[in-house]
Amino acid sequence: MDTDGRGRRGAAAVTRDDGDTAAYNRRCARYRALMAERGGDDVVLSGGLRVPAHVWGRLFPYQRTALRWLWELHQQDAGGIVGDEMGLGKTIEVAALLSALRHSRLLRATLIVAPATMLSHWVRELHAWVPDMRVMLLHDSGHAMGARGMSRSRVIRKIQDCGGALVTTYDAVRLHAAALLPFRWSYAILDEGHRIRNPEAAVTVAAKQLRTAHRLILTGAPIQNNLRELWSLFDFVFPGRLGALDVFDKQLAQPIAAGGWASASPMQAQAAYRCAVVLRDLIQPYLLRRLKRDVNAALPDKTEQVLFCRLTPHQRAAYLDYTRSDEVQEVLRGDRRAFRAVGVLRKCCNHPDLLLRDSPDRPADYGHWQRSGKMRVVAEVLRLWAAQGHRVLLFCQGRQMLDIMGAFVRARGYTHLRMDGTTPVKARASLVARFNADADVFVFLLTTRVGGIGVNLTGADRVLLFDPDWNPTTDIQARERAWRLGQTKAVTIYRLVTAGTIEEKIYHRQIFKQALTDRVLADPKQRAWLKMRDLRDLLTLDEPDDGGGRRGGGRGRDGGGAGTETEAMLRSARLPSGMVVADEEGVSSSSSDDGGDSDGGFDA
Template structure:
């Protein structure tokens, strides 16, 4: 304000004076934004020599061709530091872009990096890759990890002394209503999809239609029916029915919640439903003025009468502290796993004193389940480079047609063309992982929910249910066990599963330690028990168990395979 007054109200003159004063001060520090680096301060910042350039949220320069990336890399300094929680979000070229800022040339040019690292690692990460592709990917990932290790300091929450409460994160697989199934069937069989597969129409437009259908079919007619009294009726959306049931139970248990959706249009529908239910809420999305956002955040954190905060994932998922909530519901998955993770971190962070539960809603058998699988594949890819190149492989390489494929449940194991009897694709895919949650796991037994227990020898014994749920015909993204392994179905459940969900790992809210009034009671209700009427979900899985599933060892990697990888890499 003083600089602005001294400059007679001229903002440009005030910025130049402040910058000049800072440069002349031996201890001067310029704190600015990425927008100013590529905008108002571009010429001034790029013309000076700096002692250090430090980029917070450095993944902002993950796109090598973005204007902000080009500007940042032109800063005149030899000391460069990036801080980020997501060095890889969608593809390995993002890691190259970050390193090209810190250490230009270390990973070669982008075309060379793509050819020698990114492409081989990606191809070799699929379950249907050849042995040569697998060992080449292992060698390339090992080499890349060794190249970046001296310049990368990676710390997870578990690595530092942060006394965070426990977190439970589950994926709830929701059914479609009859309206949704009819709309979904009509679109995947339409001429529009044929044109997409023929390359005469943009695929993203078709994907957007499918995602609207699984969120709420009324979104397809929003322009003409948004003012209709019945617009957004929860009875026409499987996920919305689950959402309202979960919110009702959370409210009864005196929890406070964050509800995230990808789009403002879906948030409009959810807001109307929340208002009709009589809940006190706040909302923040891309249209919320910046100067009003902190007030909304403070109101939610300080006023316990505010039950739920409605947010779009991109706006509410970055740089926001919402520890007033201890429950998080992600209504729809994002292609970028970091986006959903950032949304979750708004509640599970320093300052949180309660155990946190996160529900991810996924409409089973649809585009959303495929999006979720892509998220997990990207997580595995990140782990392969940053943590351990010896990763198990679950996903097969698929083409564009897979995104628009839909095998109706009656042909996958259902009896009536509905959603009730078919196996869940993700459960089939991760059959060897102790991550699937069944209705029997939440049955009352001496006042507590029943879970698989861990034996003293480290093996897992199922205390409640030995039925094999994986008898249905396999669909897109077919499960692929580690080649050479015959432990699937019932036998696989007896093996120790890295990252598996065991009662010893479960917070009291889900393991029944609060007399059944926690998440166990909610899951019983969602599975159809606890007096809650018919079940509203088709199944559930422990998200952390899935993410940690890649921690096993691939039998094609190691020993003579490593030597073969050396030969192939040359």
């Protein structure tokens, strides 16, 4: 099966929001009858919030803590960031708050902004947790605007009049701000709220003009690249809390960043520590951040490994030719911007045929897996996982590489689905539901920025990230799609990185950015291990040594040992030739490079 959401088999019905008044009234009647039958006393929180017994009883203890915290913010007329780790149920925590506020007659119209892929998810959760709240989509995929043809203004007015929930996208907030801004909202809730991390972006400016005292952001990644992004999020939920941006940048962000480099002086490190403590104390009351390991979420085990793969001879020749080209020399002289050069090298790491996609020299067997080091690893890993009965999420950054991957899995006869940026929003929810429900679907091919945001894909127990993103949070979000509430099997996550290339340097920078996040949100004393690198380092190839390892080494998330400088235990498993493994805990080891096959003992 080859379903990508673009053809007939990928078609899906519109999301059943409450554009149909009769259907909404029937649901409300069923809910009232059920409540009369169940009975039960409300749970009353300090300050008078009445939580329906059936809502309170369905929450985990840590979600009840979140509900209390959200109620405290409500009483202060303050906003906040629900920054729990991905997969802990942030949507449920907010839905429970809305249920309790509505039950306590403290809620008017609510605006919820989410990525397009998440719209149907929000409708389902609100119908489940607040059945008597009318929910409508300000989007063509919804029943109100799609099937019934309501205008935007009519949808907004209906929600305002009934005190319901309007669910829409970030693009709609940007494009239709004039229709949304005149109204007051009881709550404005931004799911995946790091979308407003750029203070100058049009969507950020529009969101910050929404008329409400109660503003919430849901994000598992409050900091993605730098501390200016955290400032932008706080400027939405609590304007003025972190001061003006230029002052924040000068007095807090820059000292913290400068003190994080391994080459920082003792004075810089001490200044960074003091600033990180100040910033942590400023944000702590208004940012709720729990990790899965902290809340006893009863999740199965998760194993994460980074697999460092060798370039094939074909890739290596193409990579070196380009690094020696006039174009790269112009970049190094500052005569040309580096964006295209970085893109070319990343394509080469994925598959050298991507460089010939639109060329007369395009090979007849375009995309053959033997010409890509990472594809060779994918071929072996998928073969083993299929034999062992696992189900897989396979993420690529771009659609061109996903096309090659799609052709490969079809040739191998693997049953699969596909979802990328061209998949209609109306089809995405049905593809996700189909994968989770149909155990015969072996692999789900996804682009990282579409399939890695918000969706629940617990039908898989294996995750393969084919190429790294500059933003570590993008990769983190993708790999957490399977390891979340509802998962019953142990999850294994493999991240593929081509050793010695630009991909390994991207991976290094991911670790540095994660260290910056941890410094503010977890441990102000944390130091980054990475030293500043220049553009020349980024655009060169670090040749692997003769022992199957690599120069420069890889590191786990905690910045542990590196490459040939680390005395690491070799895996008992025989890995595909030329592969190096680095645990997320920082232990690295290289396989033997004897060219033997990898049957038996491969830790899949």
